[in-house]
Amino acid sequence: MSALLSRKLETRMKTSCSILLLFIASAAFAQTKNPVSTALKETLTGRQKNVIAAVDAMPADKFGYKPTADQMTFGHLVTHIVESNNLFCSKVAGVPEPKAEAAKDSDAKDKLAGSLKASFDFCSDALSKMDDSKLGETTEIFGGQQMTHARIALILASSWADHYAEAAMYLRLNGVLPPSAKK
Numbered sequence: 001m002s003a004l005l006s007r008k009l010e011t012r013m014k015t016s017c018s019i020l021l022l023f024i025a026s027a028a029f030a031q032t033k034n035p036v037s038t039a040l041k042e043t044l045t046g047r048q049k050n051v052i053a054a055v056d057a058m059p060a061d062k063f064g065y066k067p068t069a070d071q072m073t074f075g076h077l078v079t080h081i082v083e084s085n086n087l088f089c090s091k092v093a094g095v096p097e098p099k100a101e102a103a104k105d106s107d108a109k110d111k112l113a114g115s116l117k118a119s120f121d122f123c124s125d126a127l128s129k130m131d132d133s134k135l136g137e138t139t140e141i142f143g144g145q146q147m148t149h150a151r152i153a154l155i156l157a158s159s160w161a162d163h164y165a166e167a168a169m170y171l172r173l174n175g176v177l178p179p180s181a182k183k
Helices: 001-031 035-057 074-093 109-128 148-172
Strands: 140-141 147-148
Touching: 035 074, 035 109, 035 148, 074 109, 074 140, 074 148, 140 148, 147 148
Parallel strands: none
Antiparallel strands: 140 147
16 A cells, blocks of 8 residues: 555544544533533532631641731631531522521631531532522622522632632642642
């Protein structure tokens, strides 16, 4: 077989394989029943791991630390994450918020870490009940504002990223390597 014919055949086979892979991938994507809620649940797994690890990594005596006078303490950041998880996960999934004693900034590290873990457990349970069919529905949040479940899902995912970034900054300012920076 000539070298030219061999190259043409090889090129056609590569092209055919590439097209076949694209069809397979698009068919698999088309079969994803709830792509948005599935993506949110997958995001929860990584964010939960990193945020909990960040809180566990911060020394107990640094929970009162704040980088500047205008910023919240690390303990307040943890209570804020707990409140955000409970509110946003309940709203996006259409389930009631958990009935639990509110975490306080001044609570001990162990208590705050327990509240944080409970809030992520609640999110995991709430999001397991979520599907994309209700993303267009609205719910009341923030003192009467109507918002779609889709928008709340976006706020939830972005708040996890924002909160972890803030926790990582607090860790670095205290000489602690954030969990996601460890190899």
